[in-house]
Amino acid sequence: MNRRLLNPDTASDLEVRRILDDPKISGFTMIAGAGSGKTTSLVKALDHVIATRGKKFLANRQQVACVTYTEIAKQEIEGDLAHNPIAHVATIHSFLWTLIEPFQLDIRLWVQEYGAERLAQLESELAGLSSRVGPKRRAELSRSIARLRNGLARVDTVTRFRYGVARSYGEGIVGHDDILRMVPELIVRKPLFTRVVSRRFPLVFVDESQDTFERFVRCLRHVAIEERDHFCLGFFGDPMQKIYMQGVGDIAREDDWEDVQKPENFRSPLRILDVINGIRVDGDNLVQVSGLPREKQREGEVTYFVFPADDRRMERLERARVWLAANSGIGAWQPLDGADSTKILVITHRMAARRLGFENLYDAFHGSRLSDDFDEGRAWPLRPFVGTILPLAEAARSNRAALLPMLRRTCPILQPEALVGTSTHETLKTISKGLDEVLGVLNTGGPDSIRRALNVSREYGLIELDDRLAPFLIADEAPGSSEESDSLDRAINAMMKCDVTELNGYWSYIGQQSPYSTHQGVKGAEYKDVLVVLDDEEGRHFQFSYDKLFGLRPLSPAERARQSAGEDTTIDRTRRLLYVCASRATEALAIVLIADDVDAAITALNDFTATRPAAIVTAEVVDAWSAAETDR
Ligand SMILES: Nc1ncnc2c1ncn2[C@@H]1O[C@H](COP(=O)(O)OP(=O)(O)OP(=O)(O)O)[C@@H](O)[C@H]1O
Numbered sequence: 069m070n071r072r073l074l075n076p077d078t079a080s081d082l083e084v085r086r087i088l089d090d091p092k093i094s095g096f097t098m099i100a101g102a103g104s105g106k107t108t109s110l111v112k113a114l115d116h117v118i119a120t121r122g123k124k125f126l127a128n129r130q131q132v133a134c135v136t137y138t139e140i141a142k143q144e145i146e147g148d149l150a151h152n153p154i155a156h157v158a159t160i161h162s163f164l165w166t167l168i169e170p171f172q173l174d175i176r177l178w179v180q181e182y183g184a185e186r187l188a189q190l191e192s193e194l195a196g197l198s199s200r201v202g203p204k205r206r207a208e209l210s211r212s213i214a215r216l217r218n219g220l221a222r223v224d225t226v227t228r229f230r231y232g233v234a235r236s237y238g239e240g241i242v243g244h245d246d247i248l249r250m251v252p253e254l255i256v257r258k259p260l261f262t263r264v265v266s267r268r269f270p271l272v273f274v275d276e277s278q279d280t281f282e283r284f285v286r287c288l289r290h291v292a293i294e295e296r297d298h299f300c301l302g303f304f305g306d307p308m309q310k311i312y313m314q315g316v317g318d319i320a321r322e323d324d325w326e327d328v329q330k331p332e333n334f335r336s337p338l339r340i341l342d343v344i345n346g347i348r349v350d351g352d353n354l355v356q357v358s359g360l361p362r363e364k365q366r367e368g369e370v371t372y373f374v375f376p377a378d379d380r381r382m383e384r385l386e387r388a389r390v391w392l393a394a395n396s397g398i399g400a401w402q403p404l405d406g407a408d409s410t411k412i413l414v415i416t417h418r419m420a421a422r423r424l425g426f427e428n429l430y431d432a433f434h435g436s437r438l439s440d441d442f443d444e445g446r447a448w449p450l451r452p453f454v455g456t457i458l459p460l461a462e463a464a465r466s467n468r469a470a471l472l473p474m475l476r477r478t479c480p481i482l483q484p485e486a487l488v489g490t491s492t493h494e495t496l497k498t499i500s501k502g503l504d505e506v507l508g509v510l511n512t513g514g515p516d517s518i519r520r521a522l523n524v525s526r527e528y529g530l531i532e533l534d535d536r537l538a539p540f541l542i543a544d545e546a547p548g549s550s551e552e553s554d555s556l557d558r559a560i561n562a563m564m565k566c567d568v569t570e571l572n573g574y575w576s577y578i579g580q581q582s583p584y585s586t587h588q589g590v591k592g593a594e595y596k597d598v599l600v601v602l603d604d605e606e607g608r609h610f611q612f613s614y615d616k617l618f619g620l621r622p623l624s625p626a627e628r629a630r631q632s633a634g635e636d637t638t639i640d641r642t643r644r645l646l647y648v649c650a651s652r653a654t655e656a657l658a659i660v661l662i663a664d665d666v667d668a669a670i671t672a673l674n675d676f677t678a679t680r681p682a683a684i685v686t687a688e689v690v691d692a693w694s695a696a697e698t699d700r
Contacts, residue, residue, distance in 0.1 A: 072108040072148045073115055080330045084113045087326050094292045095301040095325035101356045102344060102651030103335030106304040110273055111148045114155045117271055122154045131156040133269040135163050137276040141592050160284055161244060164251035165231045167264060175229045178250045179237055183220045252287035266295035276592065277305030279315035308351050309648050311588050332359025335594055337368025340657050342680045347647045369398050369656040372684045374669045377605050377662050382423060384687055387694045392658055400656035401597050411595040412583050413649050415603060415612065417443045420584035424573030428566045436559035445578030449560050452522060452531045458575050461510050464503055475499060481529035502528025513569035516543060521568045540564050587645050590652050598653035603662035617642040618672040620663060
């Protein structure tokens with residue numbers, strides 16, 4: 069049963085329905101604060117289209133499209149709609165790929181044209197390098213040129229183009245960045261594609277519009293203008309929740325587009341609502357009121373901590389959690405149905421990696437071009453573990469019934485063609501022995517055990533190994549050992565040397581099983597109790613600084629100039645990030661500020677909470693309380 073559809077309609081939901089039923093309106097925006105129910109209204113809008121036009125869409129092979137920012141958001145919305153096939157819910161890249169995939173010839177032509185352009189760019193960059201540029205950069209550029217030239221030479225032999233994370237034209241793989249460039253370009257340039265969008269998807273809704281790429285917004289706007297009578301475009305977003313640099317932020321409305329207002333907040337209890345309104349005061353000053361009837365409104369709870377930036381911050385964080393559970397006036401911070409309901413938000417994945425014991429693995433990938441992929445659990449060198457070995461190990465330990473179906477799907481020696489002329493009994497015996505050995509490696513770990521686990525899995529035919537990993541399987545001969553090696557080779561070699569037990573923490577982290585998430589990773593979600601850690605040093609994040617937001621560190625002269633020019637600064641970006649984090653809690657919120665100068669931080673927090681006084685708990689209080697508890 070879906071959850072969002074059960075919420076009562078608001079005036080904005082009725083307004084959206086009126087717009088959707090009016091063929092003269094080709095677009096609308098619903099720009100509103102956190103917890104105002106934008107996604108709920110979006111789901112209701114999809115449901116309305118399904119109810120009113122579903123039959124016609126089915127007959128015409130049309131769908132209503134809903135474009136989400138993350139895979140998790142996509143799954144949630146699909147669940148809300150009971151996976152109704154009339155709604156095509158997809159992330160931006162996958163939506164764009166759906167549009168272009170049938171047009172293989174256009175993809176080929178685009179790849180050839182863009183590839184040649186890119187090649188010329190790289191060649192001119194290499195030729196123009198000054199004599200001060202070192203051999204490493206030269207070698208990297210030469211390699212990229214050789215790879216691209218080689219790929220372009222083989223494009224003619226590609227029978228079908230596929231979509232992958234990193235481009236490899238010779239293999240027929242168009243990359244993530246290519247899709248985002250190619251499809252909007254074709255939609256704007258070729259009337260055929262403009263029509264394809266409106267005929268296939270007469271309505272397109274975009275969730276989290278503030279973080280949507282400008283190019284994508286531009287091409288949809290083009291469709292809405294050109295196909296005015298056959299198309300309707302709806303944007304749902306909040307500029308105050310823009311946390312990615314490439315996001316478009318505000319959406320300008322065309323003349324015939326409507327603006328749907330949504331002034332309420334249905335998520336935050338009153339004290340937390342005060343905090344998020346307070347964060348927004350220096351932004352766009354939007355003030356929300358609770359949308360719930362008075363009898364359903366709750367007070368909630370907000371606690372601030374200020375801890376010194378020393379090497380005991382992790383220990384104190386743990387103590388703060390225990391302190392909160394013991395001292396909450398509303399019974400917050402308790403496990404829910406036996407599971408930990410607290411979400412701890414950290415600025416970078418490094419802090420979670422340290423806490424969950426996968427810091428070496430983290431370091432292996434950070435500094436390579438796969439660092440984002442690693443953070444999001446999709447770095448290809450780890451695919452054998454994430455996709456096969458770890459799920460197999462989990463099934464072998466706790467759900468043996470799931471083992472065989474999994475093996476049938478993933479194990480190369482169990483594939484029908486491999487079984488021809490072999491004894492299934494012997495094959496299963498080999499697999500069972502292999503599994504025991506891999507489990508042995510996974511349990512004992514030790515240096516180089518990622519490499520060992522891969523070797524064993526390959527030896528027993530448990531996995532189909534990516535060719536690119538093969539050179540790294542023999543420790544002494546692995547590429548990437550010297551400083552001069554390619555950063556990816558170095559990353560893979562460092563990964564191979566890691567202890568395989570580090571994957572346990574990583575696995576629970578990317579599967580959202582751990583209480584940790586990054587500040588950026590919780591957009592759109594909600595949790596009962598949220599603890600936000602504001603720690604610049606842990607983050608070492610150049611885009612955000614809580615010290616600067618709270619006036620504990622001055623802006624650089626360049627940033628001051630940007631501020632005077634009315635441009636986006638670290639302070640604006642950090643304010644938006646804090647707004648996103650603080651607005652996730654449905655019951656209790658704790659903000660932990662880690663500062664070099666604790667007294668200055670307390671003064672800054674006092675200023676911040678001036679109109680809504682709140683307790684500020686210091687390290688001394690938490691330490692003394694903890695010591696007293698231990699003595700008890
Ligand atoms: N009309 C309503 N009545 C009661 N509760 C509602 C209503 N609309 C939404 N909610 C609840 O409010 C919470 C926030 O809703 P939703 O996630 O749709 O908001 P949002 O604006 O998309 O949030 P955000 O931008 O902060 O991610 C959810 O728990 C949802 O169930």
